[in-house]
Amino acid sequence: xxxxxxxxxxxxxxxxxxxxxxxxxxxxxxxxxxxxxxxxxxxxxxxxxxxxxxxxxxxx
Amino acid sequence: xxxxxxxxxxxxxxxxxxxxxxxxxxxxxxxxxxxxxxxxxxxxxxxxxxxxxxxxxxxxxxxxxxxxxxxxxxxxxxxxxxxxxxxxxxxxxxxxxxxxxxxxxxxxxxxxxxxxxxxxxxxxxxxxxxxxxxxxxxxxxxxxxxxxxxxxxxxxxxxxxxxxxxxxxxxxxxxxxxxxxxxxxxxxxxxxxxxxxxxxxxxxxxxxxxxxxxxxxxxxxxxxxxxxxxxxxxxxxxxxxxxxxxxxxxxxxxxxxxxxxxxxxxxxxxxxxxxxxx
Numbered sequence: 001x002x003x004x005x006x007x008x009x010x011x012x013x014x015x016x017x018x019x020x021x022x023x024x025x026x027x028x029x030x031x032x033x034x035x036x037x038x039x040x041x042x043x044x045x046x047x048x049x050x051x052x053x054x055x056x057x058x059x060x
Numbered sequence: 061x062x063x064x065x066x067x068x069x070x071x072x073x074x075x076x077x078x079x080x081x082x083x084x085x086x087x088x089x090x091x092x093x094x095x096x097x098x099x100x101x102x103x104x105x106x107x108x109x110x111x112x113x114x115x116x117x118x119x120x121x122x123x124x125x126x127x128x129x130x131x132x133x134x135x136x137x138x139x140x141x142x143x144x145x146x147x148x149x150x151x152x153x154x155x156x157x158x159x160x161x162x163x164x165x166x167x168x169x170x171x172x173x174x175x176x177x178x179x180x181x182x183x184x185x186x187x188x189x190x191x192x193x194x195x196x197x198x199x200x201x202x203x204x205x206x207x208x209x210x211x212x213x214x215x216x217x218x219x220x221x222x223x224x225x226x227x228x229x230x231x232x233x234x235x236x237x238x239x240x241x242x243x244x245x246x247x248x249x250x251x252x253x254x255x256x257x258x259x260x261x262x263x264x265x266x267x268x269x270x271x272x273x274x275x276x277x278x279x280x281x282x283x284x285x286x287x288x289x290x291x292x293x294x295x296x297x298x299x300x301x302x303x304x305x306x307x308x309x310x311x312x313x314x315x316x317x318x319x320x321x322x323x324x325x326x327x328x329x330x331x332x333x334x335x336x337x338x
Contacts, residue, residue, distance in 0.1 A: 057192025058149040059176040
């Protein structure tokens with residue numbers, strides 16, 4: 001086993017998946033070999049889209 | 061909870077490796093005719109305005125299919141964007157609210173890239189752009205994004221748009237040059253494009269941009285915190301308005317806020333019937 005702190009991007013993905021599950025019954029997917037979290041039915045959730053829009057960097 | 065831990069199987073590839081070759085993951089971008097018209101029309105308006113020497117831009121929303129991305133909506137930088145001769149930072153709250161409205165209609169939409177303009181004739185993203193975009197594209201589906209540069213040095217063929225190179229689109233004095241960048245790349249590469257018939261899904265929002273921009277911060281805050289918030293564009297005899305529906309704690313009760321110009325109207329509904337709002 002290799003445990004490590006969750007990264008920001010994984011945290012956003014996890015929160016998005018939990019929100020999608022609570023609001024829209026989206027499946028939370030699990031790796032059958034080791035039960036690790038491998039995303040949600042929608043691979044990019046609405047909140048992830050919004051998060052990406054909000055984090056568009058300044059352009060020059 | 062102080063920390064969340066996630067199990068990293070020893071056999072799992074790193075993000076970068078999982079994304080693989082970004083160049084292979086995105087080979088072409090497809091624009092609908094209406095999206096292309098919006099981009100050229102809004103860029104032309106910008107060039108004719110007093111802000112012509114200031115940078116502007118758009119967010120591109122669409123879908124990813126295999127090695128292609130199709131752009132189905134463009135969201136403008138906004139009047140409140142932080143922009144100058146050498147930079148532009150979009151009004152993210154405006155674009156977030158607009159995206160929320162469009163995502164209610166089609167949940168397959170995702171952000172596929174951005175476009176920004178250069179007042180001069182630099183037809184390629186700058187080194188500073190690369191620095192920010194390399195990190196940003198990791199959030200995008202497929203780990204790759206589309207990056208357009210608008211310049212005012214087209215081929216001057218005004219009657220119709222031309223494609224002098226596979227990644228270059230010109231109409232009159234305006235030019236868009238298209239590139240892609242993946243999370244594992246160290247440089248943008250020219251991205252071929254093609255056109256198809258189709259909508260700009262953001263077009264119905266155009267009459268509402270001023271209202272959306274004036275109220276973007278609180279609309280986005282409410283939508284992110286209040287589950288079940290719905291947006292709807294409604295038409296009246298004197299133009300379009302934005303209606304925001306918020307479910308209330310009472311069963312079958314909702315608050316509707318109608319935004320039109322400077323006017324804000326609150327309506328409370330119970331069992332679908334209007335009643336007085338406090």
